[in-house]
Amino acid sequence: MRRAIIFSGVLHVLAVGLAYFGLPELFDPPMLEEVPSLSVDLVTQNEIAKMNPVKLQAPKKIAKKLPAPRNFSVPRLKKKNELKSVLKPKIVVKKLEPKPKTNTKPELKSKPKTKPELKPKPKVKKTRKKKVKIVRLAPKPKRKPKPPPDDFDKLLKNLTKPKKLALKLERTKKDSSENRDIGSGQITSSFVRKKLEYKLAQLVQKQIEVCWNIPGGAKDVQKMQISVRIRLRRDGSLLSRPRVIESNRFHDDPFYRVVAESAVRALLNPKCSPLHLPYKHYDIWQDIIFSFNPGEALGG
């Protein structure tokens, strides 16, 4: 009986523990599923015609004219012999006049031997190897100049700035000799952790400030401070809705509610969600508490 109770108790504890840590979304209202939408621009024919045409760089004209191509007529080859004669250059050599054939034996003594006059051999012009100028058939391919950066590129740069910062942090993390456990990102040095927390906080701050539209006219706005808590997934997207910590004041004070709603809107703005944060430090940034200070923002 005793064993059974202990066994049952341990199993119950395990079950509760699994539920507590494994089901964080249990009491959170479900986020509305995003239906992906495609933005389409309808453009008329006139608008296409009005669009600035992309100027292609015309190839430069070749300065030197190509030599006229030789007309080689390739005869029909019937015999192998003919092929040989085509391939081999023809060297015209005048034949020596053949000795006149006489029946009688020539008087060897009486007649001096006269060697037949050899006609001078035709001088075969030796072609000197001249320096051949290599005439380019086409000009050197010039390197295409880099197109000027697009406005879209600039936008991209702005958008990826936080990403670049996140990457930098990843690299500094790698370089850090203090890091012992690379696999899970756990840092044992508290000083390094604090430094990292500071940098991560700055990274988050830069991303959210762009999206916070402050209701400047709200009464006593300078004295307010709104605390909002969020939980994030590993990809930086929201795990659940942002929660305003002073929920009583949220419901009782209309001006507080207006400023708190502006803070929540900043966190839900698609331009600022998901947050771009280094994956390896998820254990540090998965839970964030924001403190929105309109007074400081308005210079009060």
Added chain:
Amino acid sequence: MTKYNLKSWLHFWSFLIILMLVPFRAQAELKVDITQGKIEPLPIAISDFFGDDERSRGLGQDIARVVGADLERSGLFRLIDPKAFIQGRSSLRVRPQFPSWRQINAQALVVGKTKIKVDGQLRVEFRVWDVFASKPLIGLGVDTKPRNWRRVAHIIADRIYQRITGEQGYFDTRVVYVAESGPATRRIKRLAIMDQDGVNHRYLTSRGEYVLTPRFSPTKQEIAYLEYRGRKARVYILNIDNQKREMLGDFSNMTYAPRFSPDGNKVIMSMAQDGNSDIFMMDLSTRRVSQFTTHSSIDTSPCYSPDGRRVVFNSDRGGKPQLYVMGANGGKAKRISFGDGRYSTPVWSPRGDLIAFTKILGGRFYIGVMRPDGGGERLLAEGFKVEGPTWSPNGRVLMFFRQGPSGKGGGQPKLYTIDLTGYNERQIKTPNFASDPAWSPTKR
């Protein structure tokens, strides 16, 4: 239950409770301070209100148009072009598809419907959605006669404005002003009244009288103003509904620059006597007159604070016209303006936090604001002649008149509004030239 069993149960439960209390993993949250932001008009999408028949649909379109114009004129909202809407009207009538509204950068969405009921009454319902949070912000239904559709639109605009900005709306209000016509040397001045957006314009006085400085009563449909009859200039009270007028008191001297007290029971004004001007109060029920200031200087342009306890006025007792504050029951006047130039026409904001004024410095005119203690002076508008500020009932917007130098195109005053932050200066169109505006209270 045996002793043995009870003991083991107790051990088990205490073990369980202790385990539940001990945190398994201490998680520290990352703390981030947001100390910067932006102040921009909120992008809002307003769909034409739905209707089942042609007349309802027509009214729905008109109401949506007026709501949009009010919100956009405030400078705190930016309307999204209806041509950019992705979701179709038939599906929007069922429920908004928030991703398609986020796609066009809408942060708030207004949807409504109109219906002419069997009894002829107009029923208007609207709802405002928070697009990012995918939840409703406010919803309301209004029943009225169809000819009041414009007022319904202003009331809806007020509610949307209040819900999103936290400020009281000011769209269901009117403005009374001096309508000017004719050449500069023979200017004809008449009292006129219109809605704050310039619609429903009508004249309150005829051409014969020369009128100045009209002011609304906070409690009744009455206006206090200055009128010249022959050579006599006196303060009169005019009833807006029946246009009957009554001279206020029987003063032997000129009375001018009248204003009502916040409770509507008194009128405070200036009276000129032998080159000197002092401030007097008259109780409207008893008609008893009491003197407020007794200085030998020119004291004029008095204005109550919204709580009725103090009065700000303009006096040249220090040499140049400056602003002074005094208790409503009398006492010592405390000077609050110390800058260069001349200060006049002080007007206390209905919120109580600012006093608007006209300043003349270096030959130029300015409209400015300062705190009731005199600090934080800010100049909002400048011109050859800008004068006569009046506050909207929520203390957020100032209306004044601007006039160029006389000559070609000059000498033609026009009405302008400006936000207290100094932004969003806009002209209010009037049939003729206009000066000396006064904003009505919210409930009319």
